[in-house]
Amino acid sequence: MNPAKNEKPRKVFGSICQEAEARRNAFKEAPVPKIHIGMATCGIASGALETKKAFIEVLAERNIDARIHSVGCIGHCYAEPVVIIDNPGFPPIFYHQVTPGKAKMLVKSYLEKGDPLFEHVLGAMEENDLIPPVSDFPRFNLEKRVVMEKCGLIDPEDIYDYIAEGGYSALVKALELPPEEIVTEVKNSGLRGRGGAGFPTGKKWEFALEAGKQDKIVICNADEGDPGAYMDRTILESNPHQVIEGMAICAYAVGARKAFFYVRAEYPLAVKIVSKAIQQAKEIGLLGKGILGTQFDLEIEVFQGSGAFVCGEETALIQSIEGKRGMPQYRPPYPVQKGFMEQPTVINNVKTFASIPPILGNGAVWYRGIGTENSPGTAIFSVVGDVVHAGLVEIPMGVTLRTLIFDICGGVPNKREFKAVQIGGPSGGCLPPDFLDTPIDFDSLTGAGAMMGSGGMVVMDEDTCMVDVARYFLDFTQKESCGKCTFCRIGTRHLLNTLERLTKGEGREEDLEQLRVIGEDIKDGSLCGLGKTAPNPVITSLMYFRGEYEAHIREKRCPAGMCRPLTAYYIDLDRCARGCDACVGCCPVEAIFTTKNRKKGVDQSLCVKCGECMVACPTEYNAVIKVSPPDLAPVIERPVDD
Amino acid sequence: MVKLLVDNIEVEVDEGKNLLQACLDNDIYIPNLCYIDGINRVSASCRLCFVDIEGVDQPVTSCTVRVEEGMVVKTDTPPVRRLQRTALQLLLSVHVVDCGHCPANKKCELQRIARFLKIGLKPKRLEQFLKEPGIDTDHPFLDYYPNRCVLCGRCVHVCRNSRERSFLAFARRGFDTIISFYGENEAPDLSCGDCFACVEICPVGALVPKEKEVP
Incomplete structure (x- = not known):
């Protein structure tokens, strides 16, 4: 033990803890039901505001005393709006898809009459004799929550809620230690940056520490922009203090007194919650001047990024805070050498900072016990697309893709076949079923041609066209390229143009080689990470789904039937029911006509291939058939009007 | 002063000098467009000045490298030329090649680099994309x-x-x-x-x- 240990922070923090405990106990021990409602952006989008309003109304109407506790997101998007009801005498129960109507029913049946309405229960939050606990389900028990441990359980807008759960005790611990020891602890934990590149966090901090006494800057990169990724948003909206605590520990360890929170402006709720959290931390002396009675000062400023994907790249992000156009700079010098205003700057992702308090609290050895040798800890993915239990999943590194997609997330819905998984956002790769047994860690994913990225994961079923997916991602990167360097600015435009031609059936045999060659050159020649990874969706899909590309070019056929110019709808006259007009009514362009014997035909010259007729055709007939290439559709003559 | 070997020619330059500038000073031409001598932080955006440096896996842009004693540099390896040619072809694919009516004709860097890399000004490999409108006249001068x-x-x-x-x-x-x-x-x-x-x-x-x- 360090003899010069600073006891002061612990003493000052003690009184804050007492306050938190007192508030927590008053809430917990009140003999009334507590209703926890998930109120992050995802919950609100699914109707949590209406649900909350319904609870308030019906509680008032029935004159029932209950506490409504707004919490963040627990990560189970498929079940939103999520409500946990803690009714005295019962275990806390997790309810899914709680609409306003369900909310009213729950109050009337459960809170008034003691019937928990089993048909709406997902599970109990703890072991009991009445209801199976959620921990019996793989969606819960295969997860390992380190970063998201408190997400969805505490009120993000109440700092005492976080403190009562043990929050800020890691900062207290840190303030008692010399900075070098903190950096060593983080290094020993093996934590790698969760922004995507996987650079060892401890090493980065060490560089900053070694830069000496000059002013330093800490930046939290919350400019999450990958399509389909929302891990950072959820963490900020559900438990902002864990990130702030991590930033404060970092600032203390590297010797910074100024920090920025770079949150994208498209996350208004996150901006609001983070700003409030910083304010609250300041009010009780956890930020600002002389933190917890020490000499350590820290100001955290929220900076709103205004809509450029490339600003998630660290050098562009710094340019953006400096008030310049967000264009990446050549590295080295790295930000940790010369960053914001030429000062050494530590930039870490939200998840990286949020991993720091648990690491410091439980020790590096504990953290190393989770995950794999070279990628310790947990990974958070937003698993979206064609999966049953979509949402945020935190798993120990090393779990296979198969376990994540099929066991935890319930596999592909509607009896469809799994086709591919896109990992790492627009810079990642598409992996086919052969790669399902790949363990999820930085090195294995890179080896397979995808990348960890920041944690976006899109699962695709057999109805997905891989050429179209590549086109979608290239369209994204092309629009989000900053335009600075030749390869990214012009090269991605050529890739996109070629892919667009392929999806229209105008592909040429030499296109495949051209895509590969230009893709490789963009990879090798680009200035920043965005350009270097932009061709990945093309290169990997070309590698693993070459047959699909060839079908588009040689047969003008889209195997998944997704590329509209390569498909056609026709009506099977043997199945079509005489006199049924369902398809006629729904066709937006009047392409469907009635034949002489009162069956239906599609006028291919008018059809826009929206597929509405296929949806409208009653299932007992299923007469609308989609084919690719379009010339497979038999021609049915439109009768000449009399 | 440090000594380095560029294309098997021994070159002596000031320590810490920019590699691209060091080569240009010694009459070793490396294609470049965005480089400005003496700038604090180079732009490195044109992606043309690639060279191979012994001990480094991939070609690197010479404008972002500082010379070191004993550095062995090659300016014309196949990987270097491949990237340079692609970069130039990409630039030309968005360029109106109408040299006769261009004031830069005969002193144009693109013409010089195309000649140096032995590629035509109208590459057949890539389609051409042009911006609309082709001229911005808002500026008073x-x-x-x-x-x-x-x-x-x-x-x-x-x-x-x-x-x-x-x-x-x-x-x-x-x-x-x-x-x-x-x-x-x-x-x-x-x-x-x-x-x-x-x-x-x-x-x-x-x-x-x-x-x-x-x-």
């Missing part, structure tokens, strides 16, 4: 031709250096990126005078003084 511009950013830099703020800036993003005269309302008030530093430094004739302004 200058016309800007986006389909000649290589977006090297030298004009932006030189303008910023010759006054407290740059009258030129990058605008838009991705493929649509252009040089813009910020903002359009201010354009008539621009006090460029007879500076034309941007016109002089432009490697390709994308910025041209308006006819009436030329004495």
Whole structure:
């Protein structure tokens, strides 16, 4: 033990803890039901505001005393709006898809009459004799929550809620230690940056520490922009203090007194919650001047990024805070050498900072016990697309893709076949079923041609066209390229143009080689990470789904039937029911006509291939058939009007 | 002074010097468009000045490397040429090749680099994409031709250096990126005078003084 240990922070923090405990106990021990409602952006989008309003109304109407506790997101998007009801005498129960109507029913049946309405229960939050606990389900028990441990359980807008759960005790611990020891602890934990590149966090901090006494800057990169990724948003909206605590520990360890929170402006709720959290931390002396009675000062400023994907790249992000156009700079010098205003700057992702308090609290050895040798800890993915239990999943590194997609997330819905998984956002790769047994860690994913990225994961079923997916991602990167360097600015435009031609059936045999060659050159020649990874969706899909590309070019056929110019709808006259007009009514362009014997035909010259007729055709007939290439559709003559 | 070996020729230059500049000073030409001597932080955006350095896996841009004692550099390996040719072809694929009517004809850097890399000015490998409109006449003294511009950013830099703020800036993003005269309302008030530093430094004739302004 360090003899010069600073006891002061612990003493000052003690009184804050007492306050938190007192508030927590008053809430917990009140003999009334507590209703926890998930109120992050995802919950609100699914109707949590209406649900909350319904609870308030019906509680008032029935004159029932209950506490409504707004919490963040627990990560189970498929079940939103999520409500946990803690009714005295019962275990806390997790309810899914709680609409306003369900909310009213729950109050009337459960809170008034003691019937928990089993048909709406997902599970109990703890072991009991009445209801199976959620921990019996793989969606819960295969997860390992380190970063998201408190997400969805505490009120993000109440700092005492976080403190009562043990929050800020890691900062207290840190303030008692010399900075070098903190950096060593983080290094020993093996934590790698969760922004995507996987650079060892401890090493980065060490560089900053070694830069000496000059002013330093800490930046939290919350400019999450990958399509389909929302891990950072959820963490900020559900438990902002864990990130702030991590930033404060970092600032203390590297010797910074100024920090920025770079949150994208498209996350208004996150901006609001983070700003409030910083304010609250300041009010009780956890930020600002002389933190917890020490000499350590820290100001955290929220900076709103205004809509450029490339600003998630660290050098562009710094340019953006400096008030310049967000264009990446050549590295080295790295930000940790010369960053914001030429000062050494530590930039870490939200998840990286949020991993720091648990690491410091439980020790590096504990953290190393989770995950794999070279990628310790947990990974958070937003698993979206064609999966049953979509949402945020935190798993120990090393779990296979198969376990994540099929066991935890319930596999592909509607009896469809799994086709591919896109990992790492627009810079990642598409992996086919052969790669399902790949363990999820930085090195294995890179080896397979995808990348960890920041944690976006899109699962695709057999109805997905891989050429179209590549086109979608290239369209994204092309629009989000900053335009600075030749390869990214012009090269991605050529890739996109070629892919667009392929999806229209105008592909040429030499296109495949051209895509590969230009893709490789963009990879090798680009200035920043965005350009270097932009061709990945093309290169990997070309590698693993070459047959699909060839079908588009040689047969003008889209195997998944997704590329509209390569498909056609026709009506099977043997199945079509005489006199049924369902398809006629729904066709937006009047392409469907009635034949002489009162069956239906599609006028291919008018059809826009929206597929509405296929949806409208009653299932007992299923007469609308989609084919690719379009010339497979038999021609049915439109009768000449009399 | 440090000694390095460039294409098997021994070169002696000041320690810490920019590798691209060191080569150019010693009459070893490496294609480049965006590089400006003496700049604090190079742009490294044109992606042409690649070289191979012994001990480094992939070609690197020479403008971002500082010379070191004993460095062994090759400027014409196949991987280097491959990247340079692709970069130039990409630039030419968005360039109006109408040299006869271009003021930069015969002193154009693109012509020089194409000759050096032995590729035609109208590459057949890639389709051509042009921007609309092909000319921006908003500036009181200058016309800007986006389909000649290589977006090297030298004009932006030189303008910023010759006054407290740059009258030129990058605008838009991705493929649509252009040089813009910020903002359009201010354009008539621009006090460029007879500076034309941007016109002089432009490697390709994308910025041209308006006819009436030329004495």
